[in-house]
Amino acid sequence: MVINAMERIMKDLLDEYKNRLQLSCTCDECLDDILALTLNKTHPRYVTDSDKIMYVKAEFVDKQNMTSLFVKLAECAKIVSDKPTCKMTTKGE
Amino acid sequence: MVINAMERIMKDLLDEYKNRLQLSCTCDECLDDILALTLNKTHPRYVTDSDKIMYVKAEFVDKQNMTSLFVKLAECAKIVSDKPTCKMTTKGE
Helix, strand or coil, X not given: CCEEHXXXXXXXXXXXXXXXXXXXXXXXXXXXXXXXXXXXXXXXXXXXXXXXXHHHHHHXXXXXXXXXXXXXHHHHHHHHHHCCCCHHHHCCC | CCEEHHHHHHHHHHXXXXXXCXXXXXXXXXXXXXXXXXXXXXXXCEECCHHHHHHHHHHCCCHHHHHHHHHHXXXXXXXXXXXXXXXXXXXXX
């Protein structure tokens, strides 16, 4: 089993800040779109055991590192919010 | 749900070629180490649905793209094979 620790870290970050990102849609589909887009722009950090995620997480206690992650997340949230593709927002088109 | 399509593609590639990579150990721990190391050196391609993995896979029908993946895999296989850290190879130390 291999896990990208950034997946967990970014998901936690999105869950924490989704209400402050001024998202036009907060359905699961849009949140997944934001997450996938952000992770594609983030260097992967694969570990072989979920216990090891905390070692990667520890690096992001540093405020500058965490801020750069947050900037990526906010940029991707804007891209998805500007043009959401979920069923809820496209059903009227 | 988000999935890194490269995870599946690289795992399939490793399964196909593991017998030809002259690995010093082929236990699950070492194979995971190779996979994690390779994925950390590979640009992630996250999709929001496992059905979409095939679109990413289609890009690697191109021989040059597939070869560059294989080169990464072989390099990481050598790193792990030179210094395996699994229980089986370290229990005598």
